[in-house]
Structures are given as structure tokens and as C-alpha cells.
Amino acid sequence: MSTATGLLSDISGVGADRQRGGYSRHGFDVVELELREWFIAEAGKRGLTVDNDRNGNLWAWWGAPGKDAVITGSHLDSVPGGGAFDGPLGVVSALAAVDVLQARGFQPRRPFAVTVFAEEEGGRFGVPCLGSRLMAGSIDPDAARRLTDLNGITLADAVDAAGFDPARLGPDPEALAGIGCFVELHVEQGKGLVDVDAPVGVASSILAHGRWRFRFTGEGNHAGATLIGDRTDPMLPAAQLVLAARAAARAVDGARATVGKLIPNPGGTNVIASAVDVWLDARAATDEVTRNVVAEITAAARDAAEAEGCEVAVTEESYGDTVIFDPALRDQLAAQLGGVPALPTGAGHDAGILAAKVPTAMLFVRNPTGISHAPAEHAEPADCEAGVTALAHVVEQLTR
Ligand code: GLV
Numbered sequence: 175m176s177t178a179t180g181l182l183s184d185i186s187g188v189g190a191d192r193q194r195g196g197y198s199r200h201g202f203d204v205v206e207l208e209l210r211e212w213f214i215a216e217a218g219k220r221g222l223t224v225d226n227d228r229n230g231n232l233w234a235w236w237g238a239p240g241k242d243a244v245i246t247g248s249h250l251d252s253v254p255g256g257g258a259f260d261g262p263l264g265v266v267s268a269l270a271a272v273d274v275l276q277a278r279g280f281q282p283r284r285p286f287a288v289t290v291f292a293e294e295e296g297g298r299f300g301v302p303c304l305g306s307r308l309m310a311g312s313i314d315p316d317a318a319r320r321l322t323d324l325n326g327i328t329l330a331d332a333v334d335a336a337g338f339d340p341a342r343l344g345p346d347p348e349a350l351a352g353i354g355c356f357v358e359l360h361v362e363q364g365k366g367l368v369d370v371d372a373p374v375g376v377a378s379s380i381l382a383h384g385r386w387r388f389r390f391t392g393e394g395n396h397a398g399a400t401l402i403g404d405r406t407d408p409m410l411p412a413a414q415l416v417l418a419a420r421a422a423a424r425a426v427d428g429a430r431a432t433v434g435k436l437i438p439n440p441g442g443t444n445v446i447a448s449a450v451d452v453w454l455d456a457r458a459a460t461d462e463v464t465r466n467v468v469a470e471i472t473a474a475a476r477d478a479a480e481a482e483g484c485e486v487a488v489t490e491e492s493y494g495d496t497v498i499f500d501p502a503l504r505d506q507l508a509a510q511l512g513g514v515p516a517l518p519t520g521a522g523h524d525a526g527i528l529a530a531k532v533p534t535a536m537l538f539v540r541n542p543t544g545i546s547h548a549p550a551e552h553a554e555p556a557d558c559e560a561g562v563t564a565l566a567h568v569v570e571q572l573t574r
């Protein structure tokens with residue numbers, strides 16, 4: 175019988191990023207393909223049958239696939255230089271929960287599958303929750319196929335190279351209609367469970383959030399030979415966007431705005447960039463507040479671009495409105511687990527995408543520092559096992 179931490183240590187060498195620290199595991203890259211193979215082998219050891227759906231999501235069925243299925247799982251990809259738990263903990267906990275139930279001789283009566291969703295972080299192609307979004311029909315498949323990574327490889331080409339058929343990417347109403355409910359276990363990204371001294375909780379809501387890409391275009395030139403007065407430097411409005419994001423978010427209670435990715439072209443120390451791409455991540459409690467924060471930042475970015483003589487083009491790369499998880503399922507899980515706390519989160523999840531289509535809930539496992547999307551992300555082994563016990567109990571109750 176495996177533990178969650180034992181399974182995590184089995185994959186601890188896969189995708190370790192020596193430069194950034196932590197892990198870099200991205201949708202349809204060689205690292206993620208190795209993790210898929212590992213998952214398929216682990217599912218096989220438990221007698222589960224693995225299907226690949228049309229969007230590269232994996233479904234490991236315990237018994238025959240069928241309607242009104244209970245599904246649980248998460249993702250194996252990471253942000254660049256991410257932690258070991260965001261994503262994989264939900265997958266390994268599902269496998270460990272199957273072990274717990276099989277050791278007891280339990281047989282689910284309802285169809286049951288462990289799922290792995292593709293490119294949840296959007297670390298490679300920019301759009302988060304790509305596998306679940308495609309399945310749910312919340313992204314246009316043609317637009318998705320055209321998404322490119324930093325090397326100019328399109329999603330279509332990456333999917334093809336990984337051995338899947340890019341023509342099949344798109345809405346999967348059949349898979350969706352088969353889901354009775356989805357439960358995703360995840361490491362908490364925050365200290366809500368630390369504050370209430372509980373190892374496990376359930377999620378109540380997700381902030382509205384999205385990603386916007388600002389492309390500032392100026393004039394590439396020589397850093398030494400170009401007088402300051404002669405420059406049209408797109409790095410100037412890019413820098414002012416960063417400051418405007420902080421100011422706009424600080425002015426609104428609970429709003430967040432982040433620039434975590436800024437890509438100058440061509441990116442040389444002695445080169446005035448010809449263009450800079452700035453990725454803005456903005457989140458707040460409601461759609462309206464999020465949109466207002468982004469509008470304010472956009473206005474500041476346009477003013478700053480004009481002052482420098484630069485052009486700016488703004489693209490909304492992804493968006494999701496506030497998610498309220500199914501209250502009945504959430505309360506059912508909390509009661510099954512003896513009254514665990516319910517917590518809101520600022521992090522996005524495949525569960526947030528599926529929540530618009532099927533009853534969906536999340537279990538959170540305590541994170542002692544609250545740090546996530548960074549190598550220091552952590553959960554204590556005992557808390558991970560409490561998560562497995564909770565998930566096994568929930569699966570048993572939901573599938574009996
Ligand atoms: C994904 O984890 C996100 O919230 O950005």
C-alpha cells in the first residue's frame with residue numbers, strides 16, 4: 175500500500191529544475207510525458223484501466239467506465255520552478271486512496287475514475303486549465319491549437335509530437351455528461367488551515383481571475399549609442415504597468431494584481447528592446463471588481479506607452495468568473511469528514527472549470543507556510559496522509 179509522500183518521492187527526480195529550483199513540468203513536454211507514463215503504470219498496478227480523452231486528459235477507471243461517475247484527481251504539470259505538491263498531491267492521493275479502499279476489499283458501485291488534467295498551470299501555452307477548459311468547451315479549439323510556447327511551438331504541434339491528434343482537441347460533451355461529481359484534492363495555497371489548526375478542509379469559492387498580455391512596441395536600438403532623448407523604449411511603459419498593477423490592487427480590498435512574466439525582445443543587456451510582452455494576472459472577489467482593476471491598469475499602461483511614443487496591444491488570454499463550489503456537495507463532504515472547515519481560495523483549479531458544468535468540490539491539505547508556486551511549497555507527511563484518509567472516505571461514501 176502506497177502513501178502519498180511515497181508516491182511523490184517516486185517522481186521527485188522527474189522535471190527537477192536545477193536552474194530555477196523546484197520543478198518545471200509543462201503540458202505535453204518530455205517531462206510531462208514521463209509523468210503520464212508513470213501514472214499509467216501506477217494505475218495499472220491497481221487494476222485501473224487508463225483512457226486518454228480527446229484533450230490529453232487521463233482517466234483511470236476502477237471497473238467499467240459509465241455514467242454518473244465519481245471522479246477525483248488533479249494535474250501533474252507545474253508552474254516554472256514550482257513546488258512538488260501543487261497538482262501531484264491530488265493525483266497521488268487519489269492513487270493512495272484507491273489502495274486504502276482496495277485493502278479493505280471495497281468495490282465501488284458507481285463508476286469511478288482517477289483523472290489527470292493536461293496543462294493546468296498554463297506554464298507552457300499561457301492559458302491555465304487547458305485540458306479541462308477544452309473538455310468543458312470554454313475555449314475555442316482553433317484558438318487553443320494556435321497557442322504557442324516560448325519556442326514558437328504551437329499547441330497543435332506539441333500535441334501531435336506527444337502522440338495525440340490535435341484535430342480532436344475540443345469540447346467533449348460525452349465525457350462531461352458522464353461525470354456525476356468531481357472532487358479535487360489540493361495542497362492549500364495559503365494558511366487558512368494553519369489558522370484554524372486543521373489538517374484538511376473543503377473549498378468554498380475561487381476568486382474571479384484572468385490573464386492579460388500587454389505587448390509594448392518601440393524601437394530597438396543600441397544602449398550606448400542612442401541618446402536618452404532619442405529613445406522609444408517599451409521597457410518604460412512595461413515598468414509603469416508593474417507599478418500601476420500594485421497601486422490598482424492595493425486600492426481595492428482583497429484584489430490581487432501580479433506581473434510574474436515579462437519578456438523583452440530580443441532581451442540583451444546592451445540592447446534597447448524593440449518590444450516587451452508583459453503578462454498581468456489579476457484577481458478579485460467579483461467579476462466587476464476584477465474588470466475595474468484591469469481597466470485601471472490598462473489605462474495607466476496606455477498613458478505610459480503614449481508618453482514614450484510606444485504602441486500597446488492588449489489581449490485577454492484567459493478569464494474565469496468567481497466560482498462558488500456546489501454547496502450541497504461541499505456540505506456533504508464536510509459532514510462526512512466530521513465537520514472540517516470550508517475555505518475560500520485565490521488559486522485557480524480544474525475544479526473551478528468543471529464547477530460550471532457538474533457538481534464539484536475540493537479538499538485542501540494544510541500548508542504550513544502557505545507558500546505555493548515556489549520550490550518551498552510544502553505539506554507535512556502526516557497531513558498528506560490525513561488527506562488520503564479523507565479522500566478515501568469521501569470516495570467510499572460517494573461510490574457505495
Ligand atoms: C493556478 O494555480 C493559478 O491559480 O494560477
Ligand code: MN
Pocket residue numbers: 253260295521547
Ligand atoms: Mn498552481
Ligand code: MN
Pocket residue numbers: 249260261294360522523
Ligand atoms: Mn494546482
Ligand code: MN
Pocket residue numbers: 294295521522523524
Ligand atoms: Mn491551479
